[in-house]
Amino acid sequence: MAELPDLWTHHPSSVLAFRPGNRVTDIDAGATPGFRGDKADAPALQAERNAVFADLQEMLYANGKTAGDHRSVLLVLQGMDTAGKGGIVGHVVGAANPMGVRYTSFGVPTAEERAHHYLWRIRNALPPAGHIGVFDRSHYEDVLVVRVRNLVAPEVWGARYDEINAFEKELVDAGTTIVKVAMFVSPEEQKQRLAARLERPDKYWKYNPGDLDERKLWPQYQEAYQAVLDKTNTDYAPWHVVPCDRKWYSRLAVTELLIEALRAMDLSWPPADFDVEAERARVEQA
């Protein structure tokens, strides 16, 4: 069940891997790299892979809870507005038992957060042992919006790429598998998604007039994303570039990235830390 379904011709972890020299401006957000199926194949496949993911997640949780296993997984979701981060959280991460998930959305920093180092709020939200942490936006905002909007001096944000690499190295060394996902939506698709939010009253709450102001800075954001990918794509915490114009594709792809991350941890059910026969006898007598 955990093997890659044959609708995938190439594993997303390789076909979506950012490689030195790749240009953000060359990304086709409407493509479906490595997948030979289409939208009609998605619902059944998503359900099947959600179940595989949920089983692996339970095993991770079990090891964290009882086997002294300090490992964890951290899913980092970055992308422009409407790229579909919320949908990944709901339709992919949502397959896991909420007991084992630690979700955090990083918005405009609060006064307290601003009074601390930019990684303070990030560290506070790291997943405990056995958990899957989900960052909806992340420390990368501190070299994306902060850079584009000139919120700090260039030498300050300029130093952060190395700082972030060192920070992530520390996490990986401590047993966290980091799955970094850069979600790319095309300007055309973003426009349609913004317009759609204005068509239905049950979608108004997702619309923020400020999103259009960010949209005007598209080239600057592309440049900032390029720098992120160029400077923070490490062997211990590599980036995956996920085309997101087709939501069904991006969800399937991120599901496989998570499954792959969990499989690579070579998990098994934790052995009993008690005498099974003796406990059976105790239960029998209880």
Added chain:
Amino acid sequence: MAELPDLWTHHPSSVLAFRPGNRVTDIDAGATPGFRGDKADAPALQAERNAVFADLQEMLYANGKTAGDHRSVLLVLQGMDTAGKGGIVGHVVGAANPMGVRYTSFGVPTAEERAHHYLWRIRNALPPAGHIGVFDRSHYEDVLVVRVRNLVAPEVWGARYDEINAFEKELVDAGTTIVKVAMFVSPEEQKQRLAARLERPDKYWKYNPGDLDERKLWPQYQEAYQAVLDKTNTDYAPWHVVPCDRKWYSRLAVTELLIEALRAMDLSWPPADFDVEAERARVEQA
């Protein structure tokens, strides 16, 4: 869709309500109060009601996010080991988008937690506006295991019932709907569930030899639960007594309790806090 399905003859919020004079020792944990269907009806109904719950949860989240609505929901799960708290979290709460859920499990207090007032860790875990908080065990442990195990003096735990009522009143006044669920499993069913955890290596991690020690104190726990129900069943935060020998029933029942709590909030999609026509024009030009 939000109306009670006709497989329910009585709403769980009334048929499971604790009433003064009710005795814990009279609870039939194998019963299915108010439900005229059986196990075969459960999967389809659970899926249907999960969807209703998820829609209402999204609406709660939308209001918390954009409409300045400070309300939230807090699900308090209390019950003996094996009662099925984890299953409620996975199969009921799990239907919601993880973005809007704040789950906390309260185990043996840490050194830091012990250095604070017993409600400190509880307050730290309260759901933000628009969220559903889930307490897997809760402040009630401070009058359950603490009472049964004599962890503090009787006058200390004895004062806590009133303190808890005052605390919950404060939460309700601030806009939190508290859904308190006391989950009851029979000693026979608990024995079977503990034995089952020793039959399969993928269940060993759920087995804790200490659970049998708690089981030996069953009458003392019943007494402690009786006191909780007698003393903390308030009109603003009432208790629901859920028979849990049939997992499918307890999950359906708690789903209805959550749906009812959300419906009682009389939620609607938040109105646009911007000029919809003007924004449509802006998007068109963007």
